[in-house]
Structures are given as C-alpha cells and as structure tokens.
Amino acid sequence: xxxxxxxxxxxxxxxxxxxxxxxxxxxxxxxxxxxxxxxxxxxxxxxxxxxxxxxxxxxxxxxxxxxxxxxxxxxxxxxxxxxxxxxxxxxxxxxxxxxxxxxxxxxxxxxxxxxxxxxxxxxxxxxxxxxxxxxxxxxxxxxxxxxxxxxxxxxxxxxxxxxxxxxxxxxxxxxxxxxxxxxxxxxxxxxxxxxxxxxxxxxxxxxxxxxxxxxxxxxxxxxxxxxxxxxxxxxxxxxxxxxxxxxxxxxxxxxxxxxxxxxxxxxxxxxxxxxxxxxxxxxxxxxxxxxxxxxxxxxxxxxxxxxxxxxxxxxxxxxxxxxxxxxxxxxxxxxxxxxxxxxxxxxxxxxxxxxxxxxxxxxxxxxxxxxxxxxxxxxxxxxxxxxxxxxxxxxxxxxxxxxxxxxxxxxxxxxxxxxxxxxxxxxxxxxxxxxxxxxxxxxxxxxxxxxxxxxxxxxxxxxxxxxxxxxxxxxxxxxxxxxxxxxxxxxxxxxxxxxxxxxxxxxxxxxxxxxxxxxxxxxxxxxxxxxxxxxxxxxxxxxxxxxxxxxxxxxxxxxxxxxxxxxxxxxxxxxxxxxxxxxxxxxxxxxxxxxxxxxxxxxxxxxxxxxxxxxxxxxxxxxxxxxxxxxxxxxxxxxxxxxxxxxxxxxxxxxxx
Amino acid sequence: xxxxxxxxxxxxxxxxxxxxxxxxxxxxxxxxxxxxxxxxxxxxxxxxxxxxxxxxxxxxxxxxxxxxxxxxxxxxxxxxxxxxxxxxxxxxxxxxxxxxxxxxxxxxxxxxxxxxxxxxxxxxxxxxxxxxxxxxxxxxxxxxxxxxxxxxxxxxxxxxxxxxxxxxxxxxxxxxxxxxxxxxxxxxxxxxxxxxxxxxxxxxxxxxxxxxxxxxxxxxxxxxxxxxxxxxxxxxxxxxxxxxxxxxxxxxx
Numbered sequence: 001x002x003x004x005x006x007x008x009x010x011x012x013x014x015x016x017x018x019x020x021x022x023x024x025x026x027x028x029x030x031x032x033x034x035x036x037x038x039x040x041x042x043x044x045x046x047x048x049x050x051x052x053x054x055x056x057x058x059x060x061x062x063x064x065x066x067x068x069x070x071x072x073x074x075x076x077x078x079x080x081x082x083x084x085x086x087x088x089x090x091x092x093x094x095x096x097x098x099x100x101x102x103x104x105x106x107x108x109x110x111x112x113x114x115x116x117x118x119x120x121x122x123x124x125x126x127x128x129x130x131x132x133x134x135x136x137x138x139x140x141x142x143x144x145x146x147x148x149x150x151x152x153x154x155x156x157x158x159x160x161x162x163x164x165x166x167x168x169x170x171x172x173x174x175x176x177x178x179x180x181x182x183x184x185x186x187x188x189x190x191x192x193x194x195x196x197x198x199x200x201x202x203x204x205x206x207x208x209x210x211x212x213x214x215x216x217x218x219x220x221x222x223x224x225x226x227x228x229x230x231x232x233x234x235x236x237x238x239x240x241x242x243x244x245x246x247x248x249x250x251x252x253x254x255x256x257x258x259x260x261x262x263x264x265x266x267x268x269x270x271x272x273x274x275x276x277x278x279x280x281x282x283x284x285x286x287x288x289x290x291x292x293x294x295x296x297x298x299x300x301x302x303x304x305x306x307x308x309x310x311x312x313x314x315x316x317x318x319x320x321x322x323x324x325x326x327x328x329x330x331x332x333x334x335x336x337x338x339x340x341x342x343x344x345x346x347x348x349x350x351x352x353x354x355x356x357x358x359x360x361x362x363x364x365x366x367x368x369x370x371x372x373x374x375x376x377x378x379x380x381x382x383x384x385x386x387x388x389x390x391x392x393x394x395x396x397x398x399x400x401x402x403x404x405x406x407x408x409x410x411x412x413x414x415x416x417x418x419x420x421x422x423x424x425x426x427x428x429x430x431x432x433x434x435x436x437x438x439x440x441x442x443x444x445x446x447x448x449x450x451x452x453x454x455x456x457x458x459x460x461x462x463x464x465x466x467x468x469x470x471x472x473x474x475x476x477x478x479x480x481x482x483x484x485x486x487x488x489x490x491x492x493x494x495x496x497x498x499x500x501x502x503x504x505x506x507x508x509x510x511x512x513x514x515x516x517x518x519x520x521x522x523x524x525x526x527x528x529x530x531x532x533x534x535x536x537x538x539x540x541x542x543x544x545x546x547x548x549x550x551x552x553x554x555x556x557x558x559x560x561x562x563x564x565x566x567x568x569x570x571x572x573x574x575x576x577x578x579x580x581x582x583x584x585x586x587x588x589x590x591x592x593x594x595x596x597x598x599x600x601x602x603x604x605x606x607x608x609x610x611x612x613x614x615x616x617x618x619x620x621x622x623x624x625x626x627x628x629x630x631x632x633x634x635x636x637x638x639x640x641x642x643x644x645x646x647x648x649x650x651x652x653x654x655x656x657x
Numbered sequence: 658x659x660x661x662x663x664x665x666x667x668x669x670x671x672x673x674x675x676x677x678x679x680x681x682x683x684x685x686x687x688x689x690x691x692x693x694x695x696x697x698x699x700x701x702x703x704x705x706x707x708x709x710x711x712x713x714x715x716x717x718x719x720x721x722x723x724x725x726x727x728x729x730x731x732x733x734x735x736x737x738x739x740x741x742x743x744x745x746x747x748x749x750x751x752x753x754x755x756x757x758x759x760x761x762x763x764x765x766x767x768x769x770x771x772x773x774x775x776x777x778x779x780x781x782x783x784x785x786x787x788x789x790x791x792x793x794x795x796x797x798x799x800x801x802x803x804x805x806x807x808x809x810x811x812x813x814x815x816x817x818x819x820x821x822x823x824x825x826x827x828x829x830x831x832x833x834x835x836x837x838x839x840x841x842x843x844x845x846x847x848x849x850x851x852x853x854x855x856x857x858x859x860x861x862x863x864x865x866x867x868x869x870x871x872x873x874x875x876x877x878x879x880x881x882x883x884x885x886x887x888x889x890x891x892x893x894x895x896x897x898x899x900x901x902x903x904x905x906x907x908x909x910x
Binding site: 046049050053064065066067068069070071073074083085121123124125126127128129130132133134135136137138139140141157158160162163164167170171172174175177178184186209238239240272273275276277278280281399400403404406469470473518520562564565569570572573 | 673674690692693694696697700701704706707708710711712713715717718719720721722723724725726727740742743747749751772773776778779780782783786787788790791792793794795796797798799800801802803805806807808809812813815816819820822823846847850852853
C-alpha cells in the first residue's frame, strides 16, 4: 500500500487545515539546514528563491550556462488562475473540476484542488515581481481562453509567457544569490543521489566544463528537472531536456508514476526531413482564433487558398460542436491523426492539417472598421486592419512559423501536426511532494502529480510555480523540523565515496566501449520505436515488440556506442551518452506501463479500448489508480498501485461534444 | 517555396579550452538542404567528425526555437548570422547558396571568455542581474494583481524591454564590447513599472557599477547592438538608462 498522505477532512479545507497544523522550523534552525535544488526552471527557481527567503541555505544546480535558460522559458501561451476577473463564472472549484476532467480522472483530487486554490496567489506574486502580463486599456490584466475550458482564465505575456515568468523567478533567485542565501552551480549535471540511512543526503554532479565529479551534501534534495519528452528523440523540448536526475533517483528507490502518460500537442510545425533535430510548438492560444481543417476530398493536391469553403472539413467543429477548436490536446491530436491516417492530410508529407487565420483576420478587420466608423470598408481595408490585430495578439508566433517554413501564415494557412510536448508521468510523490525516498522531493513537470492522463493548456506553468512558491515552502518544514539535530555530513562519508565511484565507473565504462555508432543514432532509433509503438496510439502487440526492441537496443548501445573526446574535459557527447543511456531504460518502462494499462485515458490511447466513435474508453473499475513502479534491477519492475478516490468530481465519460 | 541542396565551405574557430590558443579549421559540407536549420547543418558536420574519430565542434544551443538565448555564433562577421531579428538556431540554410563560404566564430569580448570552440562564458550577465536586476518582494508578500492598474502603453513598453533573452549578441556586435543594451533593457523593464519604483535609483547605479567591473566597454552610440538584437530591443532603452543613471547619481546620497 502506498501512502499518499492526503489530509483528512473536506476537500476544500484540506490544504488550509494542513498549513495550520504542519510542523514549523524556527528561523535560527533554518539557517543551519541545507537544501539542494536540481533544475532552475519555474519549479526549481521559484523553490530556490522562496526557500532562501525563508532562511534555508540553498544550493541550486543546472546544466545550462545560466539558470535563466531552463526550458520553462519556451512556454508560449499562458498561465491559468482562478481569478474570475472576467466575471464569467470561474472559481477555484471550476479550475479544479476542469483539471480533473481534462486529466480524464487519473489525477489526485486533493493535489489538484490545492493547485486551484493557490493559482490566484501565483498571479499576484508574479505581478509584484514585475512580470509584464498583457493588459487592457483600463490598466487591468487581460485574459484569454485555452483548451478544455469554457471560461477565460489564462493570463499571458504575448506568446512569451513562460519566458516572462521564468525571468521573474530567475530574478528572485539571483537576488538570493546576491544576498548569499543561494549558491548557484551552472553547467553542473546531477548524476547520482546519495542516500544515508535511507534518506536523501546529497548528490554527485559533473562539472560540465572540467569534467570533474563533485560531492554535495544537503539535508534534503529537490528534483525540479522537468519532463522526459526527449525519450521520443523528436519533441518540442529543448535539446538538453533529459530524465537523468529523475532516473538516478528512480534506480535508488523512488517510484516512477504513470510513465506512459505523454502529451502529444496538436499544433506543432510538421517534420520536414531526416536531419530534423527538434520540433517547434505553435501555441495552443492559436486555437482561440484559428480554425483547423483538411480538404473534404482525399489526396486533394490543390493549394489551400484554392479550396473553396464548402470543400473544407472543419473536423473539430464538426465532431465537437460545444468546444470546437478548443477541445483538449489529446482529443485534438487524435482527431488530426485520424484525418491524416484516413488520407486527408496536407503538405508534401501528407502528415499535416491546416490551421487557418483567414476567418479571424476578416472578423477582427470588420470590428476595427466598425470602431473607426467605417461602415462600407473595402475588402483590402478589412484584411489590412484584421492582420494588424492578429499581429498584435500572435505576431511572434507567426514570425516563428515563417522563419522555420519560409511561408507567410498571414497569407496561407499554417500546416501543423501533433508532436510530443509534455510528460504527465514522473516521479511519484505524496501530498507533500516527497518521493518514496525520505528527504527527496520532486516538483513541477518532473513529478507525476496534478495532470492525470492529460494536461490542460496553460496549466504547466501554474503547477511549476505552485509547487515552488506555495507548496514546498510549507511541506518541507514538516520533514526538516525533525532534522534540526542533523549536522552537516562530511562528503568523505562512505556513502558519498561509493556514489561517486559508481558514477565514475559508469562514465569510464561508457567511454571505453569505443564502438562504431554515434550517441545520436541510438537516440534516433529509440525515438522511432517510441513514436511508432508508444505514441499517439498504442496496442498490446506493438508495445510487446517495442519492449523487445528496446532491450536489444540497450545491449547494442552498451557494446557499440562511440564517444569522442576525453572524460576530464568539456565533452557534450559524453553528457549526451549518459542521458541517452537513461532514456533507453525509461523507454522500456514506459512501454511496460502502457501495456499494463488496459484502458484508454487522456493521452494514453489503447487502440483496443475505444468507444464506437473513436473516443478514449476508460475502465474505472480496474484502472482508477496511479501506477507507481519500483525499480528491482535490470528490466525488472514491481507495480504498486495508489487507488484514486473521487469524493467530489465523480468520473463520467469525458465529453466535449 | 523551392527547396534546394548545396555544398559549402565552413571556417570554424576551434579552441580546446580557455587557456589554449585557438585557430580556424576549414570543413567542406555537402548536400545540405535549404530546409535545414543552421544548427542542424552543424549537427550533420559533427556527426561526420565523430564517425571520422575526430572531436565534434562544441557550441551552445538548447531550445532551438529562439527564446532561451543559449545559442551564440558569430557568422560571417555578424552575431546570429544574416537574418534580421533572429537567433542562430532560427537561421535556416535557405539564407545561403551553393558554393558559399561561411566563417563561424564565438562571441568575442573580454567579459565573455571562450570556454571551448564556439562556447563562451556569459556568467557576467548573471552577476549584473544579481547587482540589482530584480524587485525585492518575497514570496507571499503580494497584493491582488488587479489592485495596481498599469497603463497599457507602459506595460507594453516594459514587456518589449523584458523580451531580452540575454544572449549577448549586443556585446558581440559592439566594437567596444559594451553591455549597455542588455543592462538598459533590464533597467527599463523594471523602471517603467510602478512595482520597480522603490529600488529605481539603487538598481541602475549598482547594475552599471557591476557592468564596469566585469570589463564591458562604454557605449558610443554606434547602434550595432540594436541592429543585431534577435528580440529587437530598442536603443531608446539606452537613452532611458542614461537618464535614469544621471537622475539617480544626482539625487543619491
């Protein structure tokens, strides 16, 4: 039995009651306690700043050259909060309910409710830090809609919301560095967690400039290391995003929760060739105004602009009239795949659909003409003004599209296709965000907790900042209150020595293989297996094959990988080899998890389990649980189940029709 | 758009580490598609080097979508290459034609020492932020976000300055290696907002002091920084910085 530590009492009072009774650490003791934080994205930077402000001694680590570069920075569309500034019926309960439903009833109620409760404070905090959110002419904050909701609760800063929020958290972090409360280690990568008497007491890191291994002690360790979408090779993640820190913790005893829950984002720029290194997202906010369609005719090779209105199939509006183009991501992605597989795809690869702004340009243009009292505007005038409005709202996204494809999306519809974007799965954590290893916490995308089987748009930023600013500062005290007598453990302790030796042995082993195949080629092959057999649609046969193929790939990797350069210097290929080795092992576990979950839910679509009209068919009687996998050695895991109990949001067949 | 393939000559700066002396090496690359990104072309070259048993070219990159500010190549004498308002990772090979020679160097500035090949150390920027590039508000201290209305024009102007990605192209382009555009973007971002007002004077003085200490040069208004900035950060921010600095200098105790 796994203990999730959810407080008793009514759902809406749990977090308040918890805060009222949780153990505290007095300021004099906080100064003596050291906390290690790995990763400096929204979760890590906000946690590092907040804990340092409280008086703890923080050491923060990131593999990038500066904490400001973490991949949270690339989030485009926005951040949700139950402010109800639009007076459109939003509330904490609505945000909670939308998130549980959007996650297809595979998230923990108590965590999601807490997330909705603290959401409003996040916006307040960010504005106080100087985050320049979009505003209306009256000077108040502006909102827009995102998928899976019928209210406008998304706050944004053009298409650069993640950047602005991260810069806010980064500045708060740098302020604490200046005050001496945080010691920052950039270009350092965590390669092992150190356990002493069953508790996390430190980490081993590689200095990525010198190649030297370092030992660092902490009374507690926080992993805020993001998602593992790069297991698919091609994803919208940054090139450096990896699972290594989380995977090392997993192999030391931290359970991995729902590893197969992957989000495939519906609106990304399609793959253009074999050399492709990553995919680029076009923000979900584009679905506010853009309309998605394919030709009604199969294999229609006409240009988009030559296809008349009546010969276009706006398939989301047709299938889901209530939510239209704003259905949740998993639903929109599958619908695009369905059309392309059926032969209606567009572009040279036929693996794309259109996202069209012509209607929006026309609509906005007419509104602008009306504002200027121009009652009989020419078509050109309407389009000119309409383009200006669209540019103001989405200009940077349109520019980004044009840079990559060389096509002007103001004139021709964008071509889009789903791509791997986010991982709902991650290290299993309890209500306090502690993993199954004492003193080891996991925050943000790296944990499994809040999004169930599918994350709603604009909720990742919310969760990262909720965990860092408003959850961990309370929950970590409950653990550290009992650690005030623990003195700093010297890093010549045998546990540190052994952990460092394991790391250096593995690096030496990798380097000495001296095979023929590049790290990149293995990563590509892994990605292909995962995308074909554990991607948007999965079935038992494919998953079985994938497991065998990945096991074979692992053997081949460990006997034939080629790593140039030396160990004791900057060596990006060696860093990548370390990461790919872990991705291969994770890939196997993802397939095992997907095979084990004999139901469809959210982003996990088992072809054997669908309704008559092709929607995901859950099996609540048998699969209403979190799959928490314990590592038991090579290719061997034990499943622990955390039953999900829905006291308030009763599971129903999710419908967006 | 017509796609084509091309053969190119690359002259790339190679330097083992910060203490060693670097030099250019010449590479031929073939069958490069016009649809590739510049960094994907570098990937193709690196893949070949690894297969040949040579060391690949080290370069900084991460998001590959123009927002993290990590990539930093000086391409044919221009930071981030020929395109306007663009980062290296967004540059695509359709910018070049068959037979072109492309020279690739790291950012060159005293305050940005070379780490390896095309990678430089930009931690000086972090230290400038530490000197005052923030608003001192602890978590939990905030009032309701809408209790402080801010004129849309000011908010938009502040956002335009805050769009800086901290890549350092401004420094690399400047003949004085000045960091004024970077520093002024942060000063403007915060000075334009009412939340930034309490620390307005000390912020600008401390950030400028740190900038000087890091070894960045002075601004002589050549405007090279603005013309290469991937986020089109405006020179007007430098004017704003100067006035903030003078007022703060005159009125500080």
